Amino acid sequence: MEKQRIYYPQTTYSQRRILFEVWEATGDVNGACEAAHVSRRTFYYWKARFKEQGYEGLKEVRKPGPAKGIRVSTEIQEKVEEMKKAHPEWGKQRIADELTKENSWVPLVSVNTVRRILQEKGLWEQVTEEAEKKSSNQPAARQRNQSRVSM
Numbered sequence: 001m002e003k004q005r006i007y008y009p010q011t012t013y014s015q016r017r018i019l020f021e022v023w024e025a026t027g028d029v030n031g032a033c034e035a036a037h038v039s040r041r042t043f044y045y046w047k048a049r050f051k052e053q054g055y056e057g058l059k060e061v062r063k064p065g066p067a068k069g070i071r072v073s074t075e076i077q078e079k080v081e082e083m084k085k086a087h088p089e090w091g092k093q094r095i096a097d098e099l100t101k102e103n104s105w106v107p108l109v110s111v112n113t114v115r116r117i118l119q120e121k122g123l124w125e126q127v128t129e130e131a132e133k134k135s136s137n138q139p140a141a142r143q144r145n146q147s148r149v150s151m
Contacts (some may be wrong), residue, residue: 011038011046016058019043020050065112072117080109080117092118 011019016069019036023029023043033040049057076099088097092114101106109117118124 010061011036011042013059016046017055019046020058021053025080072113076108077121080114081121081123084118084121084123 005078015036019032021043021090022035023032029040029043031042046058056092070118079099080095083090083098087094092111096107096109096111096114115124126150
């Protein structure tokens with residue numbers, strides 16, 4: 001059976017300070033990690049920064065990249081908008097498929113990205129749960145008749 005790792009939450013500045021104060025005083029990595037309640041891996045993660053910048057380098061935690069994902073180019077956004085305006089009956093799946101077809105069957109955008117673009121442009125009609133339930137409860141023939149009347 002493989003040994004499980006212990007989970008350590010993100011360290012605070014005070015933990016990192018204690019870690020390196022104890023390490024400087026004793027030279028014992030294990031003792032410093034126990035005193036600060038962090039793993040050895042955390043010690044070695046912060047050690048290089050501590051050697052370069054001292055205790056000031058322990059204050060700032062580097063955050064991962066931006067919270068939002070990579071946005072698609074404005075060219076693709078314009079294509080999505082043009083397709084929706086030219087074919088208002090097309091949904092997000094059809095538009096994503098058409099863009100893929102134009103790009104030699106290499107996907108350009110996901111279906112949900114198409115929806116997000118259309119929402120931002122004000123071209124996405126959100127269907128309420130109530131309306132969705134009503135349409136799914138009706139018999140197929142009745143739905144077809146209603147669609148003919150509405151055209």
